[in-house]
Amino acid sequence: MTEQQRPVDGITAGGTTASQAPVPSQQGESLDQDPGAVPTELRNRMKFVLAAVLLPPYLAFIGWAIFLLSVLPDPQGTYEYLIPFGRLTGFVGALLIVVCVLVVGLRVLSKTEDVPRFTMIMAFVRIGAFALPGIAIGIIMPFLIAAEPRMWIAVTEPVDIDNLIAPVAVTYSMEDAVKILERRGVRPISFAWDFDGDGTVNQETVLPVATAFYQRLGVYNVGVKIKANDGRDRVIVRRISVQREVFAITPPRPIVDEPLHFSLAHLVDDEEEIAEVQWDFDSDGIIDEVTMGPTAVRIFSRTGATLVSATVIYSNSAQQKHEREIMIYAPDPLPFPITMHSQPEMLVSPAPFQTIFWVETEEPLQEVQWDVGKGIELKGERVGHTFETRGEFVVTVVARSREGDVARLTKFVRIVDLLKIPDLTFDGTPAVDMAKQQITGEVPLTLTLTPRSNLPLLEYHWEAPEATTVGSTVTTLEAIYRRPGTYTVTLLAQDPAGNAMRMPFRVEVKPPSSHIVIQMDPEGGVAPLDVVFDASETRIPDEDITGFEWQFGDIEKERPRTGGAVMHYTYTEPGTYTVTLTARTTSGKELTEHRTIVVRAPLLDACFTASRTRGVAPLGVQFDMACTAGNPVSVHWDFGDNTETDEPSPIHVFDDPGTYTVTLTVRDSSGVSSKKTLTITAE
Template identity: 40%
Template sequence: MNNSEPPMVDGITPPSTPPAPKKPVQKQPSNDELLSRAKFALLAIIAIPYTLYIGWGLFLLIVLPDQSGKWEFLIPYGKLSAMIAAAILIMAALYMVLRIGKSSGADDKIRIGSFFRIAIFMVPGLLISAAVPFTITQEPTLTLQVSSPLPGTELVAPLSVTYSAEAATAILKRRNLSVINYTWDFTGDSVPNDETVVPTSTAFYDRQGGYNTTCIMKLSDGSSRTLRLRIVIPNAVFSYTPVIPTIDEPIRFSVAHLIPDEKVEIREVRWDFNNDNIPEETTKELETVHTFLSTGDHTVSVTIVYENQTQSYFFRTLNVQKPAPQPFVATILTTPEFLESPSPFQVVFRIQTDEPLVDVKWDFDDASPEEEGERVGHTFKDRRLYQVTARARNEKGEVAKITKVVRVVEELRIADLSFDGSHPVANDRISAEAPVAIDITPKTTMPLVDFWWEAPNASQVSSTGSTLKAIYRDEGTYTLVMLAKDAEGRVKRLPLVLEVKKKSQQIRFDVNPSQGVAPLKVQFDASDSFIADPNDDINGFIWDFGETEEIEGKIGSARIEHEYRNPGEFTVTLTVSTELGKTSSTTKKVVVRAPFLKACFKMSRKEGPVGMGVAFDRSCSTGKAVSAIWDFGDGSQSPLLDNTVIHTFGEPGDVPKDYKVQLILEDVNGTTDSYETTISTQ
């Protein structure tokens, strides 16, 4: 066969078979391309862990140092990874620098560019490697925190703020550092206010303002740490102490810190302790004391009225709680008892308890040194309130804390002060012979002045109000104290000296009994009467028993008896005569009461034949009857007052029967009483 073209058919040439497509010829990569690809793959292999390392390092720098200690376990891993990465990066950088330096075919421009690219690539890793070990091992920031009041609480002075360094202490403990003590400065004046061995301390701020608080922590390695915190108290109201008010304990209130300028003149301060808009106390003093009698919330308000007619109003709510139970019962006794006075005011304090005490320490709230002893004296000089505190420790080491409030106030001056009563007062002095019965009342024209008295060591005291009524039986010198207080709280304390002299004579007698029901026998005894004059003596006793018309009375001995048959009040007078012709008298009262009206009678017989006679005797009745009615039960009555009456019951031939006999008595007051019995006939 030949390869000639196919013949034409009908002049048509058949299509020829298309040629087969040509296969593309694959171009073989050059050596430069293969080298570039290898470099890119190597760069990708290096860049992925390098990027992860950079991210790891940044993460460590973010979470460490850690105050909570949550991430501190990563510190050794971070330090190790930083050391390894730094070594790898340094060796890689040296290798590449040496390789570039040995390349003879590259010009200087290419070499500088290569060095620059190596630096850009390596520097971040090297910086992370250098920063991580240094930064993550640093001591976390130590902070000072406020544990009380809680966050969000409005800060209003006066305010107690409790600071806490517990978080800082925990951080140092994790670093094997222990704190020896804490020194606290609450005002930022570089003067320590407290030193503790625990990481908390409480400051009391009575004024508004900003305060820079500092806590210096002394560590076991000899170093120290300083924590700082600034607290701002935007508002202030009146202050009160103690910080935790309790019932039945005096609470001291003060507005002194609210008066910034001492030249500001105060007209009055009104205190409302019941939230009823009615002041319980109005005073010119900037301090006062109040005692709450119930627990719970109490809203207290104060209105300060200035001389220029302006006012300031403050209020706050106090939560009054039950006091913590004392380990043992102890009270403070004072002399004087009333603890208000002008300056200087001397007070003697004494602890009273059944518990054996080891020591008693006294704090007088005036910056004076503490004193020790169960009985101490102190002088208060400045005008203000003092909260005196005693801490008594018993043999078991238990401590009872007791307080008393002392008020030093402005002196009340009374120009027209005078005294009315039993004894004249001359130059603040009273002189009389024992026994002395004091009955005196101070007088003044000043309005709204209250008076009362203190009468220590009196034999008997019956009144210490405006009028003093007291008896001093023993000779000696005593001090009576008159106290006066006006509506503005000013106080006057006036001591009066009472000189009780020895008795020059004593005329007295005892009455036994001094009262009773008539008829009453009374014994009188004047044997204790005497005359102190050695040249004179008693030679007679004249008794007037108060129911005789005889002017002379009855002469008798020192002991005598008399019977009172009638009721009444009788004044018995004893007159003692002496050998020198002197006489002295004294009186006493005897009260004789009328006996109670009580009807009673007895009969000669209770039964017998019809027509019998029966005698009735009412002498057993008591009291003084003005009328008597006998009802014999047969329709007949007798109004006889005689003690004895006779009555016949029935006539011969009558039917035997019982008779109800009744006696009705009546006295001058209209009081009646009756008695009845039954008489039987046969």
């Protein structure tokens, strides 16, 4: 078609409309076809090849991006090594898609004269629908995968956080967050903790661990603000639900062999309404302690879980029972050996209460700091403090070694109301002078004292830190002083209401008067009996002992023995013997003491075994009396076939068939005899 024949407004020069123009054949071979046009079949093939070349990389890029977005950011750091490569592929992929879009777009624009406007618009829409997701993912994905992973507040104790019972100590940890930040080159500086969500910082720590104590039930929003060296603050929040409330314990983390304090004070509006509280500390159904107030103290000697119950009986006869499972822990290992001491040892007393605290260690210390409660801090390896107000105090010592290791130890001080016991007396020895609160005696002074009072349910404990030997300190004091001097013992009495009395006694231990001591180990037994005699406790004032002369009362061997304070002797025969000890001094003095020892005859019990008890005649049998107890001096065998012998382990032949009763008779030196029989069957 010439220029003059091109349709104008749909009408050709010949007067025909465009629709009336000759239609080219299906083969595209009409004389009117544009010779530069691409055949339809070839164009379709080119589109298929283009799609086959571009679609797989595009889909692979989309799949790679989806994979990266599913595993990153990674709190565990497992896939963080993919971040650099992922960011590079994201940006490069987006760039390549943009380039492809531009190329295709320019190609489409180049055909604007031959393509209708609507067709061109739809082509751009298709290109955009295909390419925009890839471009968006390629641009957004590098920023998303490189973002800081989500951090959380972990609860390390208690383990079961879904069943929290107040009061409860909850230990929070941000150690996982610290690891996440350190992998990104960020170092946390401090942690500001808000345990109840009120916007107030309750505790600020350098370590990523803190412990909150919740007294009442409720839902708490816990938050922590992390200050880091990159200048950016991070705030993490979690929710804690405390579903029930029971009695409180102090300390929150009970330690074996350390006092554990129980309190119901936060659960009652008026403590005077309590008639008594019955405590069962081991869930055995037996009341271990009855208190008139809301508090109690217990020392647990084993680690592990224990169920504690408290039954509150009110003055109007109403009852309320509280139960709580408590985990008793072993002490945390210290970085170096160190112990904390106090004088007195039992830290319970009315006010004022003077105490001394000190630490012992072989580790060179750089600094020792003490916190005795209510913000009072002291320094030094040995400190003193007077508690002047009623309450419970946690005394903490932090010892830092020269190597930088830090050891932390605690003790608990309880200041209570004064307990008065007007009728206090003592059973035992020696006598107690109540007017002077004094005990007097000579070395060795043995104290065996038991307090008595008509007041019910009193508990007594003793402190005798300077005694040479201490046996019992609960209720009855058993202590021995072996050196002259002036000492102090203290009686601590407590009633069910928690009131206490601390009464010191002066102990005057005087030098011993002359006395001879004979100790025997054992003090009696069965012959033959080996005995150790000890006279080392013998004391003669102002004299030096030159030696001892022993006589052991054995008439057949009656000959004095001269020797030291310790002698060994063997009694071979039963009887009652009088032991005589004579001590001689450098000035020529002789002091004598006697003791009696009873040596019993050994128990005689005949016993024997046979090699066999049944067989075909003639039947040979060996007999053995090794199992016989005692010291027989004569042996007699009767084999039941008119044959006898006095051999200890005979062999006998039963020639004829029959049943024979074999009898063993033994006799000791005192004439005591014993028999044993056994039946032998010869067939």
